[in-house]
Amino acid sequence: MIRTRIATVISVWMLASLLSSAYAAQTVREIVIKNIGAGQLDEGFVRAHIALKAGSEFEGVILSKDVKALLASGRFSWVGTDVEPVDGGIRLVFSFRNKLLLEQPVKLKGNKDLRDNKVLDLIGLQPGDLVDDQVLGVRVQKVIEQYRKDYYPNVKVTWQIRELDHARGTAEVLVKVDEGNNARFKEIVFTGNRIFSATDLRKTIKQPAWWNPCWWLKKKRYDAGELESARAEIAALYATKGYIDAKVDVAEEVCDEKGNLRLAVRINEGMLYKFGKLTISGAKLFPEAEIRRFVSARTGAPASSEILRSSVQGIQDFYGSRGYVDSAVRPLMDTDDVGRLVNVDFTVTEGSQSRIRNIKIEGNTRTKDKVIRRELLVYPGEIYDEVKVRRSERIINNLGYFKTVRSYPTKTLVPDERDLILEVEEKRTGNFMISAGFSSIDRMLGMLELTQGNFDLFGWPYFTGGGQKLKLSTQFGSRRKFYEISFVEPWFLDRKLSLGVDLYLSDINYTDYDIERRGIAMTLGKPISRANRVELQYSIENEMLKDIADTNVYFNLADGSDYSFSDEPESLKSTVRLTLLHDTRDNPFLPTRGNRTSIFGSVSGGILGLDTDIYQLGLRMNQYFPLWLGHVVALRGRCEVVESYGDMDAVPLMDRLFLGGGRTLRGFDYRDVGPKAIRKSEYESGESSGFYRPLGGRSMAMANFEYTIPVVSNIRIALFFDVGNVWWDSYDFQFNDLAMSTGAGLRLDLPGFPIKIDYGWVVRKDDDLTEKEPWVIWIGPDY
Template sequence: MLNAKYLGFLTVVFLFLSFSSVVAQAPSTDISNQAKIVKAIDIQGNKTISMATILAKIKMRVGQEYMEVVISDDLKRLYNTGYFSDIRVDRQDYEGGFKVIIYLEEKLVIEEITFSKTRYLKVNTLRKKITTQVGKFLDKKILKDDVDLIKDLYAKKGFTTVKVEVETFVDEITNKVNLHFIIKEGHRVRVKRIHIQGNDFYKARKILRLIKTKKKWAFNSGSFREEVMEEDLERIISFYEQQGFIDVKAEYSTERLYKGLINIDINLHEGKRYFVGDVAINGNNIVSKKEIQTVMKEIQDGGVFSREKLTVDIANIRTLYFDRGYIFANVSEAASLDPETGKVGVKIDINEGGIAYIEKIKIQGNSRTRDIVIRRELRMHPGDRFDGTKLRRSKERLTNLGYFEDVNFDMEDTDYYDRKDLVVQVKEAKTGSFSFGGGFSTVDQVVGFIEIEQRNFDITNWPTFTGGGQNLQLRAETGSTKNNLLLSFTEPWIFDYPVSGGFDLFRRNRIRSRNVGYAYDEERIGGNVRFGKLFTEYTSGNIYYKFEEVTIENFENNVSSALLAEAGTNRVSQIGTTIKRDSRNSVFSPTKGFVVSGSFDVAGNVLGGNKDFYRTQVRGSYYIPLKFKSVLEFRIHTGIVAEYGDSDKVPIFERFFAGGARTIRGYDERKVGPQDTVTNDPIGGESIAVANIEYTIPIIEFLKLAVFFDTGNVWADSNDFGSGDFKSGTGLGVRVKTPIGPVNLDYGYPLNDEPGEDRRSGKFYFSVSRGF
């Protein structure tokens, strides 16, 4: 019994000692697995990249603890340098720690780039276009992109079969590579014939006018590009869909001929034409059904059904609600085919939501322009309900300032569901300029100018003097027929009130030239002070006072005594006022709306001058947008000037003149109206009426064609206004937008006999003017 107990005791002791031994050995195991120290770093494979450069890019250092995280980050840093195409890291036991070995495979350095002989694209052009350049590391992805770029350049010229390969010549010692682009241009792919098949409803001529791909003929190269052809199919499908053929399908195939010529077959499956059945409108309480139907101009009962047109009408309904402040309005549509009638029923569901109000107005993007300059043009204010019409008008006003390249509006949420912050986002344009140059016109002949202008001037903002919305202009012109100086300043908001003010100081000198209708030299020196106010959204008025000294001298030989009587220096002191209504959508390039102004001014001895006369004028322009972004413009100018008091006639420098580039084209400058009885030089008249009709259509972004008709006359006496003998002209012209200003070239032909001329003859009018 004792032996058994003793044996059990010994067993327990043995197990305890065994466990203690295991526990005692545990520290020994941890010590053997402790992280080791980096004893050495070995860089292998670098040929052109120095050891110092590589070590500077990594954080691992000799003497530091070896950590996999650091190794991983160092790999990323080395890859991000762009120097290496492959990197590997290994380690070896070394002096009780690790030796870290970094194996590098450097990218090749491009030593030379050459091209095979090309015919249709210059080698220098290709060198500038590609990203791969001499001295850079060779990147295979970038090289592939460059190959695709060259193919695209050739495709734009019609070489869609071009093949581009790159040969590489590697110097293993210097690690440099020479690249040689082998370009097989092939033939330019041109279209010989386009055949339309499956078009039962529309003639092939109509469809061919829709597409940009054209067959080769005298005035078109007929180049073929696959991406353009795919876009052409989309145009055809869109056209058919808008006409109710919503199941239409289109595809094309090509037949290759000789020397790059191809035939194109466009196969159409028109399908059935669908018409609109019942149009149901649900959920409208604030806006009547009649108002909604008024803005639905595309989808109407019995008309053709088109998903594109339906989308337009849905947008019009949303705009209708937005204009009334219901910016949360949700408009959804559903279309279903009625099997009995074969028509498409349209269901429009409206969730009007509630009215939204403006919490704050935030201005973004204006680094130079002061906030107040932008805010004073907005037609909406904090607390107002959202109004789409006022937003669009605000955008027009900001755009018309000419300070911004782009103007947009956005909304931001607030703590209140029915209140949103209105965000005005602007991208500022360059408003200041120092420019000089020259030009030529049939009116002013050769002209040179130098000009300093800041359209967003701020006299208080030193040293930039920008951002206040003021306008400052200093301009000098000299030429063969005129020499002018002008200093002009305008403050559109005096003391932040909606009243404008400004002044002009000028010296204008006209040099005698019968080519432009001046039989004498004319010099005008003076200035004016002006104030204006906006009465309504589109109506404004201004008043001004002007004083100038006018000198007439150096007449042509043999002029009449009546014309010689105009010689001398006179003082003209006058006050005037103008009322204008302007609803144009743009003051720079209007396409719709009108502008009409009426003015009256009076000059007299009582104001400090020595000439007594009064004058009234009406000017107007009306713009109508038509198809293809074309515009039809109607212009009119009428005026009467008459003497009073001590003056027995209106001085020649205050009379009306017509004829030439700016009034009635087809006639010599200022030659329509009264003329000198001896020399036939123009002497002007006391009344004028000129009307112009001009149609312009854009051909490309910066080029427009124009067709015009001008008519009018100048009468010697104010009482003869509109008494007849109108002179008319018609012709063609081009309008070119250039960085230095608009270029106009017109050819006008007179429809009536020209005063002082034996026969009718057409005339060219050319002008290069500085844009402001």
């Protein structure tokens, strides 16, 4: 159809040229309008669209423009012209064939893979639209493209236009689809690769293996741009290892008679090149030896493109951190194909040193200037340190307030001064989340959360742009209810000092009783260094046991005393807690390396008043070690002590320590490891039975070892070993009666909806009463 349109335009041009030469300077005496097709012809519409008029001099160029204008109106399938000699000039005859008026919806035949509604949407024709072969040709091409995306490479689509009423110019359209065989993209084949495995190459072009479920959902056809991108990525991968002349060819191929496809990647790796002579030229302001310390390339090492880039960036940062914003580094490479060497001359253009005059922030339509400025590491009047500016850009980007953050210097009237321009683009910072979770402990749990990450407490009427954080959240289920309002001011008193205020209410069902906590907490936090932080918290909390199902008196096996849940008093607790945090993890949600350690101590009561006089000390540590091929070893340890003092004789049940269950010792029943109380019942038959209840303790130590192995993207298997116990007395760590378990699990790292399934085998119990619970299932965040 496109060829027909082009042919029509060419024909019009040729006809106009011939007529122009034959009838040049002739006078148009009459213009005749003829309808040679169906339907009515609007003669007034035609005459309004032609520039040639009766009495005017004939010009072929104007005639050509008239025909194009009439075709462009969309009303006509064909426009013809003819010239007839008459007395004193010529008669100009325009002939028209109208497009037909579609009277009813397009009819379909033969389509199976695509539903009627989908095909009709692609065609996009409705009753009342004008149709002809050209219109259908363009619309049907969209159907063909969709079929090819669905792996029907040999699809054929034809159409028929049947005239219904010649006088009215109406018609119906039938579109026939011959789908052909459904071709599948079956495989990716790499040939010629020795340095990198097929697995490495698949990862480079982001293609999973055929047995990966993600492969089944992956796009199976590639356009020319995507094929070129895959080729460039593989070639770039080889360049990182010094194979700078590697040749890569990527193409789709038909691999069987059904038309199934494969992606054929043919690689000629070439030879390994190494760095030869490394020189620095153009450096006059600083000694070459000082600059060379920032060059990571070494003579004799593989000529890696990554090392070359890092060397260029190292020299650039050397100058940029000293205010030479106009400096430039260009690596000039001379390749020795015989010796397989790459000689590099780092050519430096030094420029002049600059200082910062003004810092201008642009694009922040909601966020206040000071929220951005307080995060900057550079200030007006200082040397324009490009390294610090780049770090500032990352810090501002990590705030989460902006889609993009870009900085650049601009010249001023003073030669050695520059303005720093910081361009930002605001993004939505408020979120409303509804989610559900499941665990073998809490069962089903629903969650609602409303957050504003760029809140402004006094910013009427939108309350955004102040850099504060507000969160309203609730969790509700059959065993747990939790409600919280949280507010954080990260720059309290305009200092790098965070102030947090939390109001909360929780109600947890532990089968025999419920524990309700309600309180308010205020927290001051300050970073000590990039990885270390200190927090001081004061809280007032009301704790109580309610809905006690078992009011019997039990025998405490740990100290031989009598115990009843109904003896636990309601208490109001005033607490100060100091915490030191160290965090070097590479990812807070799915870490593969680094450490997170917290050391804390808290004091309740005493000079702080209220009902509870206890103190608590604790250490928690997580260490992550990356191994090979994405394997990770995680070590987690926890040690805590809680003790009463002053007028309080015992630590309340609500403040004791428990172990057992999914997040502590897997394979054991929830909170079942540790001290217990027992009650025996005698029956008339003379038989007896015993009932026990976990009591918790005042000392606790535990450790987890977990080894995770990635199977496919976002799916890992885990092997684990857990060990630990709880002891009744404080500081009474008896490591000869530790509970131990081992097992395996599955990790589905789905964004926002992680799933964790473990099966644990008990290796050793802490006592004979402790029960097993092999399955641990968590769906949703690890709350």
